[in-house]
Amino acid sequence: MSIKKILLIGIGLLVAATVFAAGGKDQSGASTAETSAQMKQAVVNFWTWRPEDVEGYDKLIAIFESQNPGIKIVQTAHKNTEYNTILSAALSGGSGPDVFQSRAYGGLETFAQSGYMEPLETWVPELKDFSPASRRGASSIKDGKIYGVPFASQTLFVYFNQAMYTKLGLKVPQTWDQFLANLQAMKAAGIQPLANGGKDGWTLEVLLGAIAPNFYGANDFFDAVVKGQTNFKDPRFVESIRKLGELKPFMPDLFMGTSYTDMQSSFINEQAGHFIGGSFEAGYFSKQNPDLKFDFFPGPAAKAGAPNYVSTYADGNFSMNPTSANKEEVAKFLRFLAGKTTGDLFINEFKQVSSVPGVDTSRSPFIAKVLQVQQYNTPYVFLVGFRYQQPTGSVLAQAALQGMMAGKLSAEEVCQQIQEGIASYYEPFRK
Amino acid sequence: MMKTDVRKGLWISFFVLPGLLVVTLFILLPLFMSLFNSLFSWNQLLRGAFVGLENFRKIFSGYPYRERFLNALGNNAKWFLLTMLIQNTIGILFGYLLSRRLPGHGFFKRIFFIPVLFSIVAVGFLWGLYLKPTGLVNAALRLMGLGAYARAWLGQEEIATLSIIAVNIWRWVGFPSLVFLAAVDAVPADCLEAAYLDGVGEWTLFWRIVFPLIIPSVTVISVLTIIGSLNVFEQVYTMTGLDGSPNFSTDTIGTLFYRTAFGSVDSGNPEIGIGSAIGVIIYSLTFIASIVSIISTRSREVEL
Numbered sequence A: 001m002s003i004k005k006i007l008l009i010g011i012g013l014l015v016a017a018t019v020f021a022a023g024g025k026d027q028s029g030a031s032t033a034e035t036s037a038q039m040k041q042a043v044v045n046f047w048t049w050r051p052e053d054v055e056g057y058d059k060l061i062a063i064f065e066s067q068n069p070g071i072k073i074v075q076t077a078h079k080n081t082e083y084n085t086i087l088s089a090a091l092s093g094g095s096g097p098d099v100f101q102s103r104a105y106g107g108l109e110t111f112a113q114s115g116y117m118e119p120l121e122t123w124v125p126e127l128k129d130f131s132p133a134s135r136r137g138a139s140s141i142k143d144g145k146i147y148g149v150p151f152a153s154q155t156l157f158v159y160f161n162q163a164m165y166t167k168l169g170l171k172v173p174q175t176w177d178q179f180l181a182n183l184q185a186m187k188a189a190g191i192q193p194l195a196n197g198g199k200d201g202w203t204l205e206v207l208l209g210a211i212a213p214n215f216y217g218a219n220d221f222f223d224a225v226v227k228g229q230t231n232f233k234d235p236r237f238v239e240s241i242r243k244l245g246e247l248k249p250f251m252p253d254l255f256m257g258t259s260y261t262d263m264q265s266s267f268i269n270e271q272a273g274h275f276i277g278g279s280f281e282a283g284y285f286s287k288q289n290p291d292l293k294f295d296f297f298p299g300p301a302a303k304a305g306a307p308n309y310v311s312t313y314a315d316g317n318f319s320m321n322p323t324s325a326n327k328e329e330v331a332k333f334l335r336f337l338a339g340k341t342t343g344d345l346f347i348n349e350f351k352q353v354s355s356v357p358g359v360d361t362s363r364s365p366f367i368a369k370v371l372q373v374q375q376y377n378t379p380y381v382f383l384v385g386f387r388y389q390q391p392t393g394s395v396l397a398q399a400a401l402q403g404m405m406a407g408k409l410s411a412e413e414v415c416q417q418i419q420e421g422i423a424s425y426y427e428p429f430r431k
Numbered sequence B: 001m002m003k004t005d006v007r008k009g010l011w012i013s014f015f016v017l018p019g020l021l022v023v024t025l026f027i028l029l030p031l032f033m034s035l036f037n038s039l040f041s042w043n044q045l046l047r048g049a050f051v052g053l054e055n056f057r058k059i060f061s062g063y064p065y066r067e068r069f070l071n072a073l074g075n076n077a078k079w080f081l082l083t084m085l086i087q088n089t090i091g092i093l094f095g096y097l098l099s100r101r102l103p104g105h106g107f108f109k110r111i112f113f114i115p116v117l118f119s120i121v122a123v124g125f126l127w128g129l130y131l132k133p134t135g136l137v138n139a140a141l142r143l144m145g146l147g148a149y150a151r152a153w154l155g156q157e158e159i160a161t162l163s164i165i166a167v168n169i170w171r172w173v174g175f176p177s178l179v180f181l182a183a184v185d186a187v188p189a190d191c192l193e194a195a196y197l198d199g200v201g202e203w204t205l206f207w208r209i210v211f212p213l214i215i216p217s218v219t220v221i222s223v224l225t226i227i228g229s230l231n232v233f234e235q236v237y238t239m240t241g242l243d244g245s246p247n248f249s250t251d252t253i254g255t256l257f258y259r260t261a262f263g264s265v266d267s268g269n270p271e272i273g274i275g276s277a278i279g280v281i282i283y284s285l286t287f288i289a290s291i292v293s294i295i296s297t298r299s300r301e302v303e304l
Helices: A002-038 A051-067 A080-092 A105-110 A125-129 A132-136 A162-168 A176-188 A199-213 A218-227 A235-245 A261-267 A279-288 A327-337 A340-348 A363-378 A381-385 A393-405 A410-421 B002-037 B055-062 B065-099 B104-119 B121-130 B134-143 B157-172 B174-186 B189-197 B202-213 B216-229 B236-240 B253-262 B272-303
Strands: A043-046 A072-079 A099-103 A148-161 A193-194 A272-276 A292-295 A310-322 A377-379 B040-043 B045-052
Touching: A002 B040, A043 A051, A043 A105, A043 A327, A051 A072, A051 A125, A051 A327, A051 A340, A072 A105, A072 A193, A072 A327, A080 A099, A080 A261, A099 A105, A099 A327, A099 B272, A105 A310, A105 A340, A125 A148, A132 A148, A132 A377, A148 A162, A148 A199, A162 A310, A176 A272, A176 B189, A193 B002, A199 A272, A199 A310, A199 A381, A199 A393, A218 A292, A218 A377, A235 A393, A235 A410, A261 A272, A261 A279, A272 B236, A279 A340, A292 A381, A310 A327, A310 A363, A340 B157, A363 A393, A363 B065, A363 B272, A377 A381, A393 A410, A393 B045, B002 B040, B002 B272, B045 B065, B055 B065, B055 B216, B055 B272, B065 B104, B065 B157, B065 B174, B104 B157, B104 B174, B121 B134, B121 B157, B121 B236, B134 B272, B157 B174, B174 B216, B189 B202, B202 B216, B253 B272
Parallel strands: A043 A072, A043 A099, A193 A272, A310 A377
Antiparallel strands: A099 A310, A148 A272, A148 A292, A148 A310, B040 B045
16 A cells, blocks of 8 residues: 555656656757857867866956857866876767867877877967977877967976075075085974975976986987987986985985875975975965965086076967867867967966967066076976887886885986886887 | 466566666676777777787787786785785684674674775875874874884885785775674584583684684685785775886786776876786686686585
């Protein structure tokens, strides 16, 4: 009896729900029909890997939509670490976004050579004004075509706590010896000199990018090694790796357990005096601790008077899905993303070094200084040159550097491993 | 007669079909897809030419795949050995003690089991915090005057895997404990009484009477341990990351598979062919382990 009742009620509810749902659908159908009658609005789906920047992009989209009333941009942000997986699944399944943030270099190659990106030279004529370095991150090494509008460049250098420098009477170091002396002075004063640790391998690759170019001979070495005229067993490169080991005494206690977030929090909370990292940190630092007075200097030179080189790389691009139904509208949006409005927002909102040429940096002294130290720039060696095939230079370097920092491998062994790994596929090393 | 058989058959398929459909769609199909994918060369995300077993050959003999694969498999073996020796031994001990109805056994039964219910991601994250250089574990050691034993638990090559295994044992030991408790409780009381009347001590009682009678549970737990050890992924992913950091010392075939098939944001690109092949190998190993276990459990059942 009661079971019958329950069943009846259940069926009744089901019918009601279906009827209401259908009614709802009808209504919404009618309303979209109405709006499309009023104005034909093209919907452009836009994906990013920056959930933290959603508000900033909303501002940008609002400006674009007010200039282009016929186009509606729908933003979706995915978690950074899951972005590639979600994006490749969506694109291969035919349900990808119309326009999306794309990685640079090897990460771009994966998607471009799979046919998931539209070449943009004709769609976005502004690209020819971008710097060759930023275009390199948006181009396929296979066909040389440009598959994205570069959005930002990153630079690797040494952050320091200004208050601590003032208190200890330290001067910004120009050479390696001066840098080590400053670290020593902090240690003597009972301050943790360096925030960096080794638990997350990629932070060690960043360390290499910030410090090593001044010892391995920056662009001379990079150009030669990419062409196969020298290799990673070059004594200059070995020496640069050995120099990284000299930082060990200034790293935190048990630094092999110090993760990236530990590094950030010790610098933000003024427990450590230096942080070797990238220009992408600055926005987060000042957001987390607005009272933190920090500045940065480029990697110290081997000898006094020599230029201070910094590693730079393209952070990423905006790319177009070749199967998009609204290519014209996407192109309009991409041209907007290649323009000054976007460039200014990147600088003032995201505190990122926009790749848009000729942007105004007057309101951001930090970015003005980053652009200034970029006068001696060299490509971030493994990301720019050796991240196209497995095992990538980054995989090899990160693991081997962990071995060296833990005292398991010598600098020679690190270079040997990197060289052998890359030589397993890199043609110029196989001759 | 025939008619009712057909009716019965229709009814059975009516009830089986939805489940079968789900299994086919979400388990069998992906399985065969990865087997299929593993037989092709891949140009980035696009399937290329048929290459037969080339991807498998690379894993077993090509640089650096062979080195990475053997290293990862070695870590899985470590997981199996230590889990078997430590977790399951503690499990039997706990199960036996709980079955003795010592004071507070009801309380401890629940305490031991609670971590089993926790989300593995939460456990990994929290223990990741506790095991930091400045974390709870080192702080406790220093408080006890054992500061010399403070370590970078997850950052030192020799101990990183051991630390993760220890956390996993903490999380999972309640499960074998309960299984063994149930098994010991199922041992017929007259056997035990007879033994007590003959004046057998606790030690002999356990080894000569209880242990032989709980062998089926031991087999089940062992099989689950083998399968669990082959599928280790979340524990490593949440505590040291996809790269099997530091220097591949915590890499398992699970993390190696994920990294190879999907790529790692901070360091590498996806290789779907090789990744699929690793997936197939993981599946085969698990399959073999399950078959062997089913056969061995059956034969034990006959013995009993």
